[in-house]
Amino acid sequence: xxxxxxxxxxxxxxxxxxxxxxxxxxxxxxxKKNMRKHIDMSAVEDAIDQRRFExxxxxxxxxxxxxxxxxxxxxGSAPAAKPVRLGRKARAASKVLxxxxxxxxxxxxxxxxxxPKKNTEYSLEKEIKAKKIKPAQPNTAAPPSQEExxxxxxxxxxxxxxxxxxxxxxxxxLQPSSxxxxxxxxxxxxxxxxVVEPCHPGQSYxxxxxxxxxxxxxxxxxxxxxxxxxxxxxKQLPENLSKSASNYKMxxxxxxxxxxxxxxxTLEEQDAKSASNQDDDEDEDDAEAAKRQDIKSKRKERxxxxxQHDERVAAxxxxxxxxxxxxxxxxxxxxxxxxxxxxxxxxxKATARAAVKAQRQLEPRKLSKYEFKKPKPEIKLxxxxxxxxxxxxxxxxxxxxxxxxxxxRNIVEYRREANPRRRYQQKEVTTRSRKNxxxxxxxxxxxxxxxxxxxxxxxxxxxxxQEKKQVDRLARLTQRQKHNKHKAKRNGGTSGSNAAKxxxxxxx
Numbered sequence: 090x091x092x093x094x095x096x097x098x099x100x101x102x103x104x105x106x107x108x109x110x111x112x113x114x115x116x117x118x119x120x121k122k123n124m125r126k127h128i129d130m131s132a133v134e135d136a137i138d139q140r141r142f143e144x145x146x147x148x149x150x151x152x153x154x155x156x157x158x159x160x161x162x163x164x165g166s167a168p169a170a171k172p173v174r175l176g177r178k179a180r181a182a183s184k185v186l187x188x189x190x191x192x193x194x195x196x197x198x199x200x201x202x203x204x205p206k207k208n209t210e211y212s213l214e215k216e217i218k219a220k221k222i223k224p225a226q227p228n229t230a231a232p233p234s235q236e237e238x239x240x241x242x243x244x245x246x247x248x249x250x251x252x253x254x255x256x257x258x259x260x261x262x263l264q265p266s267s268x269x270x271x272x273x274x275x276x277x278x279x280x281x282x283x284v285v286e287p288c289h290p291g292q293s294y295x296x297x298x299x300x301x302x303x304x305x306x307x308x309x310x311x312x313x314x315x316x317x318x319x320x321x322x323x324k325q326l327p328e329n330l331s332k333s334a335s336n337y338k339m340x341x342x343x344x345x346x347x348x349x350x351x352x353x354x355t356l357e358e359q360d361a362k363s364a365s366n367q368d369d370d371e372d373e374d375d376a377e378a379a380k381r382q383d384i385k386s387k388r389k390e391r392x393x394x395x396x397q398h399d400e401r402v403a404a405x406x407x408x409x410x411x412x413x414x415x416x417x418x419x420x421x422x423x424x425x426x427x428x429x430x431x432x433x434x435x436x437x438k439a440t441a442r443a444a445v446k447a448q449r450q451l452e453p454r455k456l457s458k459y460e461f462k463k464p465k466p467e468i469k470l471x472x473x474x475x476x477x478x479x480x481x482x483x484x485x486x487x488x489x490x491x492x493x494x495x496x497x498r499n500i501v502e503y504r505r506e507a508n509p510r511r512r513y514q515q516k517e518v519t520t521r522s523r524k525n526x527x528x529x530x531x532x533x534x535x536x537x538x539x540x541x542x543x544x545x546x547x548x549x550x551x552x553x554x555q556e557k558k559q560v561d562r563l564a565r566l567t568q569r570q571k572h573n574k575h576k577a578k579r580n581g582g583t584s585g586s587n588a589a590k591x592x593x594x595x596x597x
Contacts, residue, residue, distance in 0.1 A: 280451075280497070280499050281451050282451055282494070282498050284498070286494065289304050291303055291305070292469075294474075294477075294478055294481050295476060301474075304466065307466065308465065311465060311466075452497075453496050453499055456502035456503065457503050459503050461496055461497075463493075
């Protein structure tokens with residue numbers, strides 16, 4: 090009987106008889122009964138038996154369960170004790186108060202861990218090496234040496250870059266050059282302004298009297314300076330004059346002092362003056378002809394006189410310098426005192442310049458087209474102070490304060506707020522808790538007085554208008570009566586109609 094070696098799934102080999110490897114007879118596939126007869130169901134039956142065995146022994150449940158359900162970690166600790174029921178007083182004593190809960194540390198916040206100490210010497214050297222700026226490279230490259238020979242391995246197909254200078258040192262600007270970075274780029278402007286500037290002690294809700302008075306004095310000084318600037322501008326403005334009045338005033342100013350010097354000229358004086366002018370012209374012509382003849386003879390005299398003048402000036406200067414030197418030797422003490430005074434003035438000027446420089450470091454730089462102006466301090470008058478924070482009306486804005494601090498430290502440029510466009514006017518309402526009823530009563534009283542005064546003034550103005558109308562009417566009537574009388578006299582008598590009209594007018 091022949092055998093055949095067959096490999097298993099686990100990698101081993103087995104000998105199997107050859108007749109087992111023959112193809113099994115399947116039978117007819119069209120007949121279902123024949124198919125059931127020739128199908129091998131042994132593997133299915135074995136699997137069903139294995140499944141039933143696992144269900145009986147419980148091995149199937151072990152496969153589906155997790156490790157936590159199958160195993161338990163034995164820590165060796167004692168079993169937990171049963172909770173003891175406490176009484177009412179014991180529970181109240183063990184309860185944590187709200188005050189203690191607020192003061193107690195938050196368990197969600199992690200504790201601050203101290204970092205390990207760094208080796209300062211090593212870290213400083215490392216930072217210096219990291220921040221070290223390379224030295225600026227020269228703008229022009231060195232001209233190529235003429236001794237360099239061409240590479241013998243290059244061929245016509247190699248890519249070669251042509252030199253635009255061709256060894257000419259006058260054309261070095263055609264080559265690409267490296268631009269040196271200035272040191273000021275890496276040095277930002279140091280601002281002396283503090284990150285969080287403390288407020289004035291007088292701005293407290295319950296300040297000391299001295300601090301509050303000092304704050305009021307500073308605010309008053311700011312307002313006084315602003316008022317002086319406004320008054321100075323008002324004084325420089327021209328007066329509100331009409332055009333005719335301003336022209337009259339200008340003519341008066343132009344005509345001042347002219348009457349003393351200007352006198353009227355008669356016709357006889359004009360004729361005499363014209364005749365004398367003609368004689369003077371003839372004399373001038375004769376004099377010019379004589380001068381031309383004497384020009385040559387006077388040139389030598391002028392040159393000699395100029396030389397003598399230069400010599401006299403040089404001698405006078407030498408004499409003056411010697412006299413000054415002798416005088417300075419006599420007044421050495423005075424010169425030393427003058428030098429000391431000059432040095433003292435220079436020192437005072439230097440200290441003043443240093444103070445101005447320090448003050449400028451506290452002020453912001455102009456990073457935009459608008460100039461930053463420090464906001465006015467927020468103040469409360471003495472009668473507006475409150476003893477409690479609950480009754481104090483809030484003022485100011487922390488966001489604006491932070492933004493102003495960034496501007497003062499030259500981190501953000503200063504910008505102005507855009508003009509808001511509102512469709513409807515914004516209403517301001519004061520809540521009842523912030524309302525000062527006594528002040529409101531006084532304001533209402535003053536407003537009533539002002540309205541009463543305005544009404545009285547309007548009534549008086551209306552009476553004046555009525556009186557003026559009556560006066561104008563009477564004036565027109567009298568003028569008409571005079572006109573009628575004059576007309577009647579001119580016509581030789583008054584007619585009945587005119588008399589009746591005049592009687593009517595007089596009655597009116």
